[in-house]
Amino acid sequence: MNVLCAVMVEIASRSDKKMISCIAFAKNKTVDIIRPLSAHEVEIIDEVGKMLSTIKYYDNMFVLALSEWEELNEFLESHSRKTKEGKTYDTHEFFLKINNKLTNYLSNARKFIDHSEIKIYQEYGKNSPQSELWNDEKKMLYNGFFSYRFLYHLRHFTQHNGSMPLNRFSKKIVPTKLGEDRVLEIEVSRDSLLNTSFNWNSAVKKEIEEMPQSFDITGYLLEHKVCLQALYHKIIEILAVEVTNSFKDYIELLSSFHISGYPYVFKFEDEESQRDPSNYKNMSQLPFQDIYKYLEKMSETSVVKLNYKKKD
DSSP: OOHHHHHHHHHHHHHHSOOEEEEEEEETTEEEEEEEOOHHHHHHHHHHHHHHHHHHHHHHHHHHHHHHHHHHHHHHHHHHHHHHTTOOOOHHHHHHHHHHHHHHHHHHHHHHHHHHHHHHHHHHOTTSHHHHHHHHHHHHHHHHOHHHHHHHHHHHHHHHHOOOSEEEEEEEEEEETTEEEEEEEEEEEHHHHHSSSOOOOHHHHHHHHTSOSEEOOHHHHHHHHHHHHHHHHHHHHHHHHHHHHHHHHHHHHHHTTOOOSEEEEEEESSTGGGGOGGGGGOEEEOOOHHHHHHHHHHHTTTSSOOOOOOOO
């Protein structure tokens, strides 16, 4: 056997060798290695990592879309307050920023919808019961809410046409019971959507043609956010059983040691290597607070009910 073959055989034998995984807990800058983990316990830890990664994937996209909506809403409300108080501001700058924030929201909302669908199809199969739940919810929202249909396709419009949809602004003084009030109105010109080369969905185009010459979309934006929340809740419903079962097994595993502190896993090549302090660098922190964080977030959807006592 030549040297190269010998090296390759040695590397292969090392890669085939199973590492020893040991559970440890850290507290007050002290780490105590408790004992090796069984193959089943390692599977529980690996599975919870997978489930945590999955729920984070969906949650991060939803939170990003929601934060864009909140930023858009706060920007609109702050300038409505300025208008009401008679304060001046650069209307052209406002025009550019409000359209940019709307475009950002529509883009991230569409990203959440499309990438969630891809992930569900990949994980469960396009014809699976889980995918059917997702498709039914999306179909119900699309057929039931003009806001969902309109803003879904408006995102295409803003991306491919280049026009700014929020294009009618006015500051009005309107009579009230107590006198007068200054009001900021932001509207979309119907014809600016239609008199372009953009290829609208035929049904949505017909609905736009029936709209007033200019119309306010702030109410549609609020309703659209509710639609996104409904989709997020449906994702939680799809994931609920496997995620909560995985989290439950993991919490029970950690609790079985009756030790407070942050959990870690150390990996060693063999029992002898455990005696070498330099090998103690080969460690990874296990999820702890994130488990409870996402269980509580899932419980906010009313899909999951919690009945545990949170560890400190």
